[in-house]
Amino acid sequence: MIRIEPREATSRTFSVGVPVLSALISLAFAAIPLLAAGANPITAYGEMFKGVFGSVFAVTEMLTRATPLIFTGLAAALAFRAKLWNIGGEGQLYLGAMAAVAIGSGLLDISGILLIPIIIVLGAAAGAAGMAAPTYLKVRFGADEVVTTLLLNFIILIFVQMMLEGPLQDPMGLGWPQSAPVLDQGMLPPLMDRMRVHSGLILALVLAGLAQFMLARSVWGFKLRAVGENAAAARHAGINVNRSLFGVALISGGFAGLAGVSEVAGLKGYLTADLSPGFGYTGIVVAMLAGLSPIGVVIAALFIASVFVGADGMSRAMGVSSFLADLVVSVSLLCVLVGGFIAKYRIVRSGKAGATT
Amino acid sequence: MAENTVLKLSGLSKRFGSVVANDDVSLTLVKGEVLALLGENGAGKTTLMNMLFGHYLPDAGTVEVADANGVLHALPLGHPQAALAAGIGMVHQHFALAENINALDNITLGSEPLRSLKRNRAAARAKIDGIIERSGLKAPLDVPVGQLSVGERQRVEILKALYRDARILVLDEPTAVLTPQEADTLFSNIRSMITDGLSVIFISHKLREVLEFSDRIAVLRHGRKVGEMATTDADEAKIARMMVGADTPKVARQEMSPGAPVLSLKNVSVSGRSQRETLDNVSLTVNANEILGVAGISGNGQAGLAQLIAGLVQPSSGTIAVDDEDIPKPTPSRMVQAGVGRIPEDRHHEGIVGAMSVAENMVIERLDDPDIQSLGLLRREAIADNAVKLAQAYDVRGPGVDASARLLSGGNIQKLILARVFERAPRLILANQPTRGLDMGAAATVGRRLLEARARGAGIVLISEDLDEILGLADRIAVIRDGHLTEAPTNNREQIGLMMAGAAA
The missing domain is CATH 3.40.50.300 (P-loop containing nucleotide triphosphate hydrolases)
Structure with missing residues (x-):
């Protein structure tokens, strides 16, 4: 008979070992379809590695891909720490992107030193507003934020499409549903010549560090952790639970909004309705892989970006479908979830009565 | 045989x-x-x-x-x-x-x-x-x-x-x-x-x-x-x-004359979600140097009374005053500021945040205190020093002040809460089932601490389903039944029992 018992304490080895092991197991699993496709997994993974680390260009591409994932990962991680289930990162990303092109594409024609901060702040504010509404419904009426934030994603996306064929449509765009480009001085400066990696990455890293610091060291972070771990005790102790939830909702939505700003004003230059290939949802995976730690989010975002960019490289070199990347990411997430369970509980095999464990 | x-x-x-x-x-x-x-x-x-x-x-x-x-x-x-x-x-x-x-x-x-x-x-x-x-x-x-x-x-x-x-x-x-x-x-x-x-x-x-x-x-x-x-x-x-495994320490209780009122409830009603959270037109005074025992069968409004004094619910009518100062809109932090120390009934659920450290749980009620934070940042050394000091003074034993509070035993969790509450020398103490589930040693500690606080001048509301505990500690006894509170004699177990059951008092 197999029983499950809770562990008294989760060791540090587990909190680091589980994600690392999960990543390795997922690569091992992915070898099966690779074999089925007639590819040698070792060579395939070699190509994958080359596709990420084989050249300076490859590395910068990976970093470019990781940038929005750090933002959306932070958005999910912080909200989830407070047990506020923000599934609406995708929609908030588009709100941020929309704010960025609305302001940056000519509404304000001012110097970049002013324009860039304004775009960043208002983009974050738009994302924050997108999370404030579901949080208000949750606090006031008990509406489940999983449902409201998820459904808002679709509403916002359709709204974006409407705007792109209406007020935000580029008059020079030959009727394509895309926005006017962000002014040159409003674009986030690139980090390297002729590479796509841009200073949005620096912003993401700084904010991740700041989030890590505030979570551990500030009264705000203290309250957030208390509300997330035991809202009843936090309330009893005099912490204003609703205020904490609103605070983290605004920050979470703001981070997701920044992902949109960063993609529009750092990379693409203009907004289309296919700006994000699901960065908002992938951010949730990033946050879970990271164990909801902001620094972990950076590492997990780099991992997932590597898998996706590497799989593209592998696909080009070997003719294997790059959908393999989705498989690797999904299996690693499953492994982390199972690993998290094993870290909290132990599985005991107990024999018939008479045997002692 | x-x-x-x-x-x-x-x-x-x-x-x-x-x-x-x-x-x-x-x-x-x-x-x-x-x-x-x-x-x-x-x-x-x-x-x-x-x-x-x-x-x-x-x-x-x-x-x-x-x-x-x-x-x-x-x-x-x-x-x-x-x-x-x-x-x-x-x-x-x-x-x-x-x-x-x-x-x-x-x-x-x-x-x-x-x-x-x-x-x-x-x-x-x-x-x-x-x-x-x-x-x-x-x-x-x-x-x-x-x-x-x-x-x-x-x-x-x-x-x-x-x-x-x-x-x-x-x-x-x-x-x-x-x-x-x-x-x-x-x-x-x-x-x-x-x-x-x-x-x-x-x-x-x-x-x-x-x-x-x-x-x-x-x-x-x-x-x-x-x-x-x-x-x-x-x-x-x-x-x-x-x-x-040893002789139980007897709790010595001295007679004291009550001082000025520290808590007065006037015609307070609370409309709770169930009978256990409902109070009906309750008036009550607790004085300094006095323990008021609230006896009653489980679920007769004790939770409502406790939530009211803890600041977790607003009275639907009536007034609540601590130290003669009206508190029109009680909240937990407002009550803490007014000098109310609260020992919650469910210490695991409401008393501590199990995933956070013992040290953090010891300061969770005083996050505004400049000794604990400056400019919104936690003063970690001060928090650690405070925890070591309190753990020693209140004999909180466990794997250390940096360990998660959930790793403590029930008795030590209660000592952690006592340390947090008593260290601030509260004017009024709400002790809701403070010894439930504790072993006799830990229960005796709770009783001793309550009597010490009483000697210092605090007023105490002791809600308990253990009549023996109330008879042993309380200066006055009130019986709660169907959300009503009735003063009872302190020495007549038989009559208190009848009142608990709702028979003619």
Whole structure:
């Protein structure tokens, strides 16, 4: 008979070992379809590695891909720490992107030193507003934020499409549903010549560090952790639970909004309705892989970006479908979830009565 | 004696993780006796009975039960159905009754053949009437169980066990929810069932009823059986010594004259979601240097009173004043600022954030304090120093102040809360069930701390379902019943019991 018992304490080895092991197991699993496709997994993974680390260009591409994932990962991680289930990162990303092109594409024609901060702040504010509404419904009426934030994603996306064929449509765009480009001085400066990696990455890293610091060291972070771990005790102790939830909702939505700003004003230059290939949802995976730690989010975002960019490289070199990347990411997430369970509980095999464990 | 043995537990052991709940416990039960199983909370009483009943699978040991002819047979372990078939009936502390159907159906539920299309209710009723006749366990059979009193529901539970021809009845803390009068009735019913050939094990930690009603006493401590004796050879001191392994410290209480009022409630009503959270036009004054004991049966508005004083609910009418200062919109932080220290009823759920450290839990109520934070950043050294100091002063033991608070034992969690509350020298202390679930040593510490706070000049509201605790600590006693609060005499257990039951005061 197999029983499950809770562990008294989760060791540090587990909190680091589980994600690392999960990543390795997922690569091992992915070898099966690779074999089925007639590819040698070792060579395939070699190509994958080359596709990420084989050249300076490859590395910068990976970093470019990781940038929005750090933002959306932070958005999910912080909200989830407070047990506020923000599934609406995708929609908030588009709100941020929309704010960025609305302001940056000519509404304000001012110097970049002013324009860039304004775009960043208002983009974050738009994302924050997108999370404030579901949080208000949750606090006031008990509406489940999983449902409201998820459904808002679709509403916002359709709204974006409407705007792109209406007020935000580029008059020079030959009727394509895309926005006017962000002014040159409003674009986030690139980090390297002729590479796509841009200073949005620096912003993401700084904010991740700041989030890590505030979570551990500030009264705000203290309250957030208390509300997330035991809202009843936090309330009893005099912490204003609703205020904490609103605070983290605004920050979470703001981070997701920044992902949109960063993609529009750092990379693409203009907004289309296919700006994000699901960065908002992938951010949730990033946050879970990271164990909801902001620094972990950076590492997990780099991992997932590597898998996706590497799989593209592998696909080009070997003719294997790059959908393999989705498989690797999904299996690693499953492994982390199972690993998290094993870290909290132990599985005991107990024999018939008479045997002692 | 051997041929009269109806139940024999041999060498039962059970571990949960690294916690040893039962270690090599052996116990026999003789036909027609009442065995009291005593021990502090966490001593392993309930675990032992759950193994007997098949809810838990023991790691080691055997259970033998006598059949109708008195011959012992090994009981297959881990199968409640086998235990039922062998004639073991168990009445849990929390009843397992369907509230929307009547007592008769509750009693017969589960013991009717599944394949028969017709229910023989007349035969069932006749059988139950016979049991009621012999045992005296009176309960209305045709009313939905939801409308019955707690005492009646308990009788239905016992009837359910007897209906299944139980020859061994296990009662887990049967009097925890009863008034003293109801408890007396229960035990006299048990007496008449015994003459009918039943054997009873009852779990308790109330020494008084154990001495009065049992034939034999077995004491568990830390999962082991530490003693067994005939009740005629026992006295309170002897049992208490056995339960805690040492003499219990007596709480010395000096007479004091009450000072100025620190809490006044005037015609306060609270409309809660249930009866336990509802208060109806309550007026109350607690003075400095005074402990007000609030007695009552569980669920009569204690939670509402506690939430009100803790700042968790707003009164729907009436006024609440601390130290003569009206608090129009109480919130938890507002009450803490006004000098109210709160010891919550459910210390795991409301008292601590288990995933956070002991040190963090010790400052969770004073995050605005400049000693704890400056400019919104936590002063980590100050927090650590504070924790080390408090842990020492209040004897909080565990894996250290940086460890998660959930790793502490129940008693140490309560000491952590006491440290947090008492360190701020509160004017008013709300102590809601402060010793529930604690061992005697930790409970004595709580009592001593409350008396110290009283001597310092604090006013204390002590809400407890343990009448002995209230009689031992309180200067004044109020009884809460259906959300009403009535002042009661401090020395008349009988009359307090009647008031708790809602009889004329």
